[in-house]
Amino acid sequence: MENHWSPPLRTGWIAGLTLTVILIAAAVGLIVPVVTQPPSLRSFFLILGACLSFGLAIRVLYQLWGLINADYEMDRNALTIRWGPVTHQVPMGAVRAVVRGSDLTDLHILPTLRWPGYFLAVGKAQLQQEDKHQTLNPVLFFATRPLASQVVICTDGMAYAISPADLEGFLAALHERLEMGPTQDVEPYATHPKFLDWEIWRDRLALVTLAGSVTVFIALLGFLFWR
Template sequence: MTSELHPHRALGVLVGAALTLWCFAFTVALLWRGLTQPIDLATFGLHLTATLFFALGCLFGYWTYSCLTLKYFLDRNGLTIHWGDIRQLIPMDRIERLVPGRELPAPKVTGVSWLGHHVGHGAVEGLGEAIFYATHGSHEELLYVVTADQTYGISVTDEVQFAEQLQGHQKLGQVVSLPQVTERHSVAALPFWHDGLAQVLALAAVIGCAVTLGYVFHQYPGLPESIPFPFAAQGFGDKEALLSIPITGLGLLAVSLILGLALHALDRAVGYLLFLAGIGTQIVLLSAAIITLNQ
């Protein structure tokens, strides 16, 4: 029989939701201000800041969802911690003892950590390095699950009941031998997050797009209404047509990143090629903008 245990998550979810909404509200405010301003470098700065806050809001949203889904499953095979798309497997035969947090000094958790939600690593005096999947408000609410190789900090509503259930499952004995590992599913399982080269290439493509946008926005205010276009059939065009260059860059960047992430999971070389194609595209578009504005 499997016991499903839920920690107190309300405070962590509320704080995370507030942080998420604040980021998205700030994003909307910056975008609104940017859309009502003339096109120049300052406006580009507003859009860039809005993009950063949007990305931060997405992160807080995912972490809040993970806090909402935090739960512990206990059966005769072991303890399984669910946090978002991550599963932490702890075999029953590896669990040596339980240590209440009130018996130890308060740890400092580094990682995803805010009031009512603490997931990450931290040093615990007397136990060493620990991995935390907890929603504690005070270190006294923590319960440490100690194994030979690793310590885990969790927060259960009833420590005595948890200890009794653990002992009961240990007496039954394991049916399946579990590995002591961290499993990742869905987006968290993408190999991109563990491939430094892929991350550098993707970041370079993003920076290239930002440079193209910044260059066009910086030059735009001083341009005449009609400018020469070496690539246009008429030879001249309205300066607003110049904006099609960075807009095209944004679209192609999105395509290269999405396809790169998807195909990188199947074949790293293909993913690298798509990220490189994204970089090359941004270089070509930046060159086109420079040629157009320096005739």
């Protein structure tokens, strides 16, 4: 039985690389006039826009790195979802339902950077099956196809939406493993980028101080350009 399943990557890669090129071109286009004119408030805003465009391009490249390292691994004991530095292990014994994305309604996605062929997000949705109505919250999306082409694995506290390239083959293999049952109990676990564990993200005073310092620095820089 096949154990590794991959999402289709082509659309996400083409769209992501195109977006990166556009952002870098925009950054260069904003910087060029600054070099040819004396410092002014207009120059300051051009530099600020270039920095934002370049920073966003780096963010897109980071997400593309996660996309190329996306993989779904499945055996009788667990489904493991890998997306760059993020890993989720879902024990087969914890699976309560397997539904298609088209069965979800009233979908709400938290704001995040997405594009065609790249659907990494967190949200919530309603699941209507016969006379049973259920709220899925949260739903973690690790997909590259639209919702209708995704499969949703539901556990007691969470749901995972994925999009293997061979959706029908994946569903057949998943149901087969669920019917066979696990050979051993495994624990659910999740990993994420190490920088998310930094203490500063839990220190509100430090975050406010950092945000204030950056704001003051940008304001002073703008004042110098204006003068």
